[in-house]
Amino acid sequence: MSELPMTDESAGRQAYLAELNEAQLEAVQALDGPVLLLAGAGTGKTRALTTRLAHILATGRVASPGQILAVTFTNKAAREMKNRVAALLGRDSVEGWWLGTFHSQAARILRERAERVGLRRDFTILDADDQLRLLKQLLAAENIDDKKWPARSLMAVIQRWKDRGLTPDRVSADDGAGDLAGGRMLGLFRAYQERLITLNACDFGDLLLHNLTVFQSDPEALADYHRRFRYILVDEYQDTNVAQYLWLRLLAQKHHNICCVGDDDQSIYGWRGAEVGNILRFEKDFPGARVIRLERNYRSTGRILAAASGLIAHNEGRLGKTLWTEDEEGEKIRLLGLWDGEAEARVIGEEIETLQRRDPDLDLNTIAILVRVGSQTREFEERFLTLGLPYRVVGGPRFYERLEVRDALAYLRVVHSTFDDLAFERIVNKPKRGLGDATLQCLHQAARGLGVPLFEAARALLGTAELRPAARRSLAALIEDFERWRDLARTASHVELTETVLEESGYLEMWRNDKTIEAPGRLENLKELVGAVAEFDTLAGFLEHVSLVMEVLEAEGGSMVSVMTLHAAKGLEFDTVFLPGWEEGLFPNQRTLDEGGHRALEEERRLAYVGLTRARKRAIISFAANRRMYGSWMSTIPSRFVEELPADQVEVESDQGLYGSTFSGLGGRSHGGEFGGGQWVGARASPGFARARERRQAVPFIEVEAREVHTLPGGTVAVGARVFHRKFGYGAVRQVEGEKLTIAFDKAGEKKVMASFVVPAAEAS
């Protein structure tokens, strides 16, 4: 950008402004005072936001980029914004700017002000697992029956309080505590908070909560941040909770230069404390606010937009927007009615192959399958594996949540902080050192008596006769190890430290000696962890990253279909979107409905809206008549959302004579409506089903050709054989069930694959 401050007029001639439409331009140029940008799906929201940020800099309104605070909701959105801002400004990085998730920015502030809330600067951020273990300990100490009051649900209560910006002393008596945990819920909350301070730790909610305490109890500190942040940008405002809202309001109350971007129709995090009310109330909260609507959609065809708009119109209490597009009408939304989840996965696989046949250069990255719950991804994985169709599951099991990685991190945490009892407990007997329950109980007692962390208590106990000689010797060795590692931390690089700790602790050795098939994969993960450590300047920096960003960036892996939850898909777009599992109970989700009633139903509907509006060219919705849940079969009926779609935008293709009057509003093109009187009945033997089968088989299968190419020479498949798979690499055959092999892959873990997709290991090289 230019060195010289520009007036709005000269900046108006900047190239980056020329590409904006009228509403976007208004959003970019209305720099001063509060602005609410109501941006519908696909209306160029991120472009407006990033350009606005560039424009603040270009017009010389701030002396340095550090005077702009820009917050997003997810790490993914933060990354996207960083990249786009950098690209727009022609820089290679925006490192050090105040641009990130609410939680990461709040953590940064809290590091500067930790003492104010009784924490040390090097406090640890606990993950969900640690939180739960901590609460369980408290339940045990307070003699609260965790059968009757599961720690998980009590934890949720605490989290909801924190989401609302409430500390224990601010929770009012009538505030939901009721008879929870035998009426001792509030006391439990207080004990939990006290324990966190003792541990020099905080949880996710505390990052925001402690910030609020700092701002409210220390006017000097708040004034300092007012001096620092002259402009505030907020993405996905509809997803903010009360604590985040208060945080923003405190930070913006001096300059009022706050711009919130959001779409009330895409609010899908109510279950996590998000308040749609924040966005609905904006004009009241920030007097004189300008409201700008972005309504021109650049993403989807007319039909997709019409279907999505028709669906979301069933919600009440919307701010209301009219999305429009100059794009063509496009294809109708297709609705597939199928027998069960397996058939659904098979048909979607076939649809993708049809698309591939139609366009041999098709980039699979333009295709996504968006599901309601993570467990739905399995059926697709299994099917795509047999088809040899490349896919990626976005947001699947996370690297930092794996057992071995968490153990390794616990070692590092203990090295880094003597206060981290949770980490200490986790690794004290891993590998086995003969320090079991009895020893640990003794340690806890001593720690409580002396008022010191477990690590210190351990040191103190060594001088007494309380422990049995064997345990004492073992514990002494461990303490000595940690002291040596802490010395090493001062001199050696943190990579070297990590390697040394893992090696000398015997942790690596433990996995090397482990004969289970997971062991090699776990060692591989530990190696990867060391690689991740190497990317950070300091151990503290690495640990902070791990706790705030649980995910690991996956390498771009070429052309692959994406499978992910609807939540994970927000903000993304694809040419073709498959939306399976539109069944009552699954979507809308029964559990959600039970908890949240009508409010929750509307949120589910918004989730459907989000799913549909991810599609650029085509959307294919499907539902199954039968679905397996924890091993038992459930018969299901189509989601009410199916009926809420405008009939003239939808084409129904139900193969099975299972399509009935329940959603006659759609005017069917059923292939077998005469069976079962249009009810969801049917058996595998029914004529409708048999006919559906026939019809299926008439479609040529691509995998037939593939199978001939890859077939393993007959008879060579045996348990124990080494094989190679083009996606998972090398592995050993564990089990053979006809054509289905269970293979323990060296890197990918255990998978079921068809014999036709592996070759003997020797031949592959």
Add this chain to the structure above:
DNA sequence: ACCGAAAAAGTTTTT
């Protein structure tokens, strides 16, 4: 203290 078997629980969604 440790190991295995048996029982129970769990599936929303994420920082």
Add this chain to the structure above:
DNA sequence: CTTTTTCGGT
């Protein structure tokens, strides 16, 4: 159905 937790025997 899978994964985690609990229990009882050594």
